[in-house]
Amino acid sequence: MERRISYFKQKGDSYIFAASLGLVISLGMVVWIILVILTRGLSFFWPRDTVLVKLQNDSAYLGEMWESKTVYRVDAEGKEHKEEQFQLKIGNRDLYGRDFIWLTRAQVSEESDPTEAVTIERREYGKFFGFIRLVQIGDERFEQPGEILIEKAQEAHRLAIATRERIENTQEDLNNLMQPLANLQREITLLQLSPQAKTEKGQQKLAELQEEATKQEQSIADEYGILNQELERLTLQNRSIILTVATAEGAEKEIYFSEIVRFFQPNMMSGPAKAWIYAGKLWEFVADEPRESNTEGGVFPAIFGTVVMVLLMSIAVVPFGVMAAIYLNEYARQGTMIRFIRLSVNNLAGVPSIVFGVFGLGFFIYAVGGSIDQFFFSDKLPEPTFGTGGILWASLTLALLTLPVVVVATEEGLLAVPRANKEGALALGATRWQMIRKVVLPNALPGILTGLILAISRGAGEVAPLMITGVVKLAPTLAIDGSFPFLHLDRKFMHLGFHIYDVGFQSPNVEAAKPMVYTTALLLIVIVVLLNLVAIYFRNRLRKKYRGSTF
């Protein structure tokens, strides 16, 4: 008996079992969390059916059923009461003040799902649930209920959206036209406000600027007039395309068609029709700008900011990491000093990310950015250009954070290069640098890319250091755009990770915004996976390419 136990011990079956159990548990948790995010994130955009609930006290609500549960409450005498509760998304935030309401089954006198009920997604105040009463296109009025009304509404919506697009285009033309003049005028006002304006030199400059401004104003006056007139005409036109809707209780409300994102009748829609709406919403989420202080609309600026930041970080971290690793591995004399440096680099990986954030704030933003402002942008001071958080500083901070990962992975790659290859190159008369460039680096490239992959994964998910180095809730402009110099390193940016934090913890309408948190989390995971896949693809290609060069 005793022998058998010791044999069991020697074979170590119990340890293998424990190890595999640990693996199963951790993998299971990863799968579980991804499943939760997937189901909650993806189901959010599916158009739900609406129900009309009439209550005992004659009030009525139309909305989407979100949750229902049974509650047991124990009263003072110890008796248990059972209560069926359900949560209804009633929308109409401008009328009710709140998106959701909890009701009990006992309150309900009648429940139905009217086919003619419409769900209207608006640009402001969220969804409206109600019934179409009247469609107005200019002087035409349609109020005969039935299919024709819906068709007319759709026609009006198309018209309004087309006009809206033209308004936006005209507005953009107008903005582009005005931008140089606006910059000039801004310069004038800032000069007028500064103490410089009192000096003779300031006065002279002011006069020059004003002359320049008048000249510009005259040159664009005609075009400005035309565009402005067009804009006014279009705006007026859109103000005449109106939808009148009624709530479940019959209160009427007018909505401009141009303020409607989309509308549909969920209760009479077929599966494919819903899928079409679903696809449209998904696209809106990925490609549109956020609305209603980030609780609605899309997250495009956040996706853009995340990707640009990760790319900038990669550009910064790879050269430095590789150079450091090559020096440590190929040039430096191995000894206590190098061992100490290597230990420090490894320990750097364990420093909490917020510490890097504080360093970024103190060193990059205040010290480096502050000096850049002093030397190059002193005319704009006290308004800081680089002396405040921005995408460059955030990327560099993250580059520092991920540096150890790249150094360690590159060193591994360098160590894997066979000694014989290196010595062969040296024996053939190559200098050390030639040997590194032609033999070591190509062979170590897959290792370097592994480092990059790890760095991307770490960097894209990091939020804490970004919060103090340049991420904002709402950045009106992207870091890359059409205006010179195209890449604006000083701009603040939006980030998916911060977006999750902000919408989940800070938004005033947290019930309505909660599903958005899951969707954004899903998106962040997808983006990290995509970035990694690209890097893995290149690594595999490189591996194939250099396999032949090994002796």
Next chain:
Amino acid sequence: MKNVAFGKKMLFIWIVLGFFAQAVMAQNVKVDERIPRYKKATSISGNANSIGSDTMNNLMALWLEGFRKHYPLVNIQIEGKGSSTAPPALIEGTAQFGPMSRAMKSKEIDAIEQKYGFKPTALRSSLDALAVFVHKDNPLQCLSMEEVDAIFSKTRKRGFATDIVTWGDLGLKGEWQNQPMRIYGRNSASGTYGFFKDHALDKGDYKDSVKEQPGSASVVQGVTEDKFAIGYSGIGYQTSGVKALALSEKKGGECFDGSYQNVTSEKYLLSRYLYVYIVKAPGKPLDPLVKEFLKFVFSYEGQEVVVKDGYLPLPYEIVMEELKQLD
């Protein structure tokens, strides 16, 4: 016998319905019609920064959205990491707007005066009420300030005789009696934390058991998920899952809920102004960008945005006072 039970049930239903109706009504606040509409100035452009309160983050973002409809060439970047971040940003000049959910402390004002030689200008931008939230199924309707102090504070400066730990200590029966309260609050960088400490706890200390949350919405989330929880947060963050309690000065006194009338008449005890601080040299004109933005804030449209975000608009008189400060 059956009839009586039915009657009781009906009564219960009516009470519940009454509560819901009231909750829905209470949110529908109208902005004073006398407040001037916003008039577009010739042309404004440029960049500005706003650094400060996270409570007002959404408000600033919504104001900016409205403002940019008039001036598409304006860019204002909004950062909200807590009210305490506003004064340093104003001193450094990194921000032109310092939204704060509490008034500046004298120390902070001194620091700004030292740098610029004059005091910062405090503008009351909107009204907010803090609410003590409980789960929607909680039978409690009203608390006195002493009780609030005894729930959240370990020092009990308002002088309630005993510590309140369980719901039974507040007189709740049944399943509530022996349940300990789980307390949710804000983190110490937030103005909400400071305001509640000063006004509800009489500058006493919070209990160690308060779960500090990183955002106002997450306090509400916590209370929604946890039936036996209690927490404080801005009343604008109320959801259908929580109930805001009415408050009274003393035990047994008259209770007032956080409705607009009670806030403006100062009967509701936990109301506060939300400030936007700016640095304005006395006698000198303000940067037109800053001025127009603030004029928008103090316009009918700007105050409508306040309502949209769940806060309370300013009364007419205060709007006029603040507009005078801009000149």
